[in-house]
Amino acid sequence: MTSSNQTAWGHAWGRLTGSARRGGDDAPAPFDRTLLLLVPGILMVVLLFVYPFAYGLVLSFTPAEGGPFKNYVEFFSQSRLWGTIFTTLWLALPSTILNIALAVPIAFKMRVPFAGQRLLTTALVVPITLGTVLVAEGLLTYLGPQGWFNRILMAGHLIAQPLQLTHNYWGVMLSLIITGFPFAFLLILSHVTGIDPSLGNAAASLGARPFAQFRHIYLPLLAPGLAMTFCLVFVQAFSVFPSAVLLGAPAGPTRVISIAAYEAAFESYDYSMASAIAMVMGAVQLIIIVAVLVARGRFYRGPASGGKA
Amino acid sequence: MARHDPSKAAASGGNFEALHLDRITRRFHNMVALNELSLTVRRGEFIALLGPSGCGKSTALNCLAGLMPLSGGRIMLDDRRIDTLPPERRGFGMVFQNYALFPHMSVRKNIGFGLMMRNVPEKEAARRVNETLDLVQLQAHADKLPGQLSGGQQQRVAIARAIVVNPPLILMDEPLSNLDAKLRLEMRHEIRRIHHEVQRSTIYVTHDQDEALSLADRIVVMQDGVVQQIGTPEQLYNAPANLNVARFMGYRNVIAFDACSPLDGRRMQVHRNGVTLNATLQGDVAGHRCTVAIRPDDLRIGDPENDPEGANSLDGRVIEVEYCGRDWLVDVDTAIGVLHARIPQAATPGQRIRLVLPADRVLAYPQGRDAAMAVAAE
Secondary structure: OOHHHHOHHHHHHHHHOHHHHHHOOOOOOOOOHHHHHHHHHHHHHHHHHHHHHHHHHHHHOOOOOOOOOHHHHHHHHOHHHHHHHHHHHHHHHHHHHHHHHHHHHHHHHHOOOOOOHHHHHHHHHOHHHHOHHHHHHHHHHHOOOOOHHHHHHHHOOOOOOOOOOOOOHHHHHHHHHHHHHHHHHHHHHHHHHOOOHHHHHHHHHOOOOHHHHHHHHHHHHHHHHHHHHHHHHHHHHHOOOHHHHHOOOOOOOOOOHHHHHHHHHHOOOOHHHHHHHHHHHHHHHHHHHHHHHHHHHOOOOOOOOOOOO | OHHHOHHHHHHHHOOOOEEEEEEEEEEEOOEEEEEEEEEEEEOOOEEEEEOOOOOOHHHHHHHHHOOOOOOEEEEEEOOEEOOOOOHHHHOOEEEOOOOOOOOOOOHHHHHHHHHHHOOOOHHHHHHHHHHHHHHOOOHHHOOOOHHHOOHHHHHHHHHHHHHOOOOOEEEEEOOOOOOOHHHHHHHHHHHHHHHHHHOOEEEEEEOOHHHHHHHOOEEEEEEOOEEEEEEOHHHHHHOOOOHHHHHHOOOOEEEEEOEEEEOOOOEEEEEEOOEEEEEEEOOOOOOOOEEEEEOHHHOEEEOOOOOOOOOOEEEEEEEEEEEOOOOEEEEEEEOOEEEEEEEOOOOOOOOEEEEEOOHHHOEEEEOOHHHHHHHHHO
C-alpha cells in the first residue's frame, strides 16, 4: 500500500479509482468507514440549508396574530405583494432568454481556436468576478444622464435628450444581462464544445447549410444544456436584489419579490411574513425549473458524438 | 441560383465523366500537408489513398469534401470548377472515420437526412431510405438510435446515409479503422459489394495496404504530402516505384548494397560483403550503389544437398520463428543481414537453412535519399 492510502482521503480515493471493484458481490460488505467522510458535508447542508429552510417554513405558518395561513392569504390578496412575482418574472425571464440567445452564437464562434480567443473569453467572463453591487454602481454612473453612454450618443447626434436608463426597468435589465451573461456563456460553451464537430461536417456534406446544421443537429443536441443553463441563470436573475434597489425604481417598476421580503423583515420586522414571501419566491422558482426540466425530458439525452471516437 | 441548389448539384453531378484534381495543395502555416496532388477519377472508379498517418491523405479528402480550403490548385467535376463551393453545395457523400452519425436521430432519420436537405418529397424519400436500408441490410434496426447499434451496424448506417442521395462521388475516411479485425474483413467485403451495386466513384482513405489492395481499382500512395505512385494494385504490389512504396507494400527486407553492375535490360547484379545477387532494376538509371527490397513471401527455401551451388541464394541461421497458421515467418541471419522470410514449413531457431531469392523479385533501387533513409532506419 502506498503512503497516501494511510490517510482517510487515500481510502476514499482508492474506492473511487479501481480498488473499489476488488470487493466483488459475494460477501456483504462490512461498514465502509470512508462513508464517514460524508458527515462534514451532510452537516453543512443540514445546518446551512435544511434547518434554515425548515425554520423559515414553520415561521411562515406562525404569524404573530391570525391563523397559520394568514401570511399567505395576505400575500395573495394584496396586489403590492403578489404583484412582485410578475414584476420579478418580467425582469428575470427576458434577461435569461436574452442572455442565452446572446451566449449561444458567441459560444459557437468560440469553440474553434482563433487569434485573440483567450483575450475575448477573459473579457466576456470578467463581469462574473465583479459582484452585483460593483456592476450596479458602475452602471449607475455609466448609464446615467451625464454618463459616457449618453454623452457618446449625444455627441454623435443620435439622441437629443439623454436616455433614461437608470432608476427604472432598463437599468436593472442591463445589470442582469451583464452579470448573467458570463454565467450563461461559460455553461453553454462547455456544452457546445462537447458536440462532435464532425457532426456538423457530416450534415454539411449531406447538403445542410449552416442554419440547417444548427437547427437539425446542434440545437437538438444542445437543448438539454440550454435547459440547465436556463434554470441556473433564471434562479440567479429571479433573486435579484442589489441592482433592483440601486439601479431600479424599488418603489415601483422594479419592486421585485426580494425587496418585498426585505421590507417585511427589516422595515416591518415581521419575520413571519418575510419567511412566507421567501417561500413563495422559492415556489415560483421551483415551478419554472420543473417546467423547464419536464420540457427537457422530451428532448434527446445522450452522448453528443457521432459514434465510436 | 440553380447551381447553388444541392439537389441540382447532385443531379448534374450524378453522371459525371471525370473528376480532375489539378495540382491541389494544402499548406498549414509553413508546413505543406498536401503537395500538388494531380489525379483524374473516372466514373465508377474506386480509388484508394494509401499512406502512413500524416502523409496528407486525409487532408486531400477533406479538401475534396470542401471541409478545408485549398491553398493551391483546383478541382474540376467535368468542366465545372467545384473547389470554391462549400461542402453542402458539392453534393458528395462522405463516410467519416468516427461515422459522425447524428446521435439524436433514428437510423431511418439519419439515412433520410440528406434527402430532407434536398427537399425530396416525403413519399419518395421514404422509398429511397427503405431501398438503402435493404442494401445495407439494416431494415431490422431502422428505428433504433445510433447508440444502440454495434460498430459494424453504425458503419453501415454511415455508408447508407452517404449513398442514399446518389452522390457523384463517395468519400470514405478510414471507415474501418474503428472495427475489430474480423469485422473489418466483413465490412471490407461489404463495401466492395455495395460499390459494385451502386457503381459510384469512391475515394477511400486508408493506411492499411490490404484494404487498399483488395478494394481499389487504383491506388495512390502518399508520403509527406507527396504522391509516391499511382497505379493498379498489381502494379504497386509487384513493382513499387520507390522504396517508400515498397515498404508500404510489404517489402520488409530492405538492404543497402555497396556496388551494382548492370547486366542486360533491367537485370543487374548487386554486391555486398562478398555476396552477389541477381536483381531487377526499378526506377531510372542505376547508380554505383543501390538498395534492394524483397518481400518475405518471395523468399523460398532452397535445398543445400541437391543444389550445392545455389543460384541467387543465401545460407543463414534461423534466429526467430513466428507461427502464422498457414505458414511460418522466420528471421534468418545471413551474410547481408537479417532477412524476414515467409516459408511453408516449420523451422526451429538455430537451424541452418538456404534462402532462394528469385531475381525478378529482388528489386533494386538506385541509391538516393530514400536509400540513405532506409539504411538509417535499420
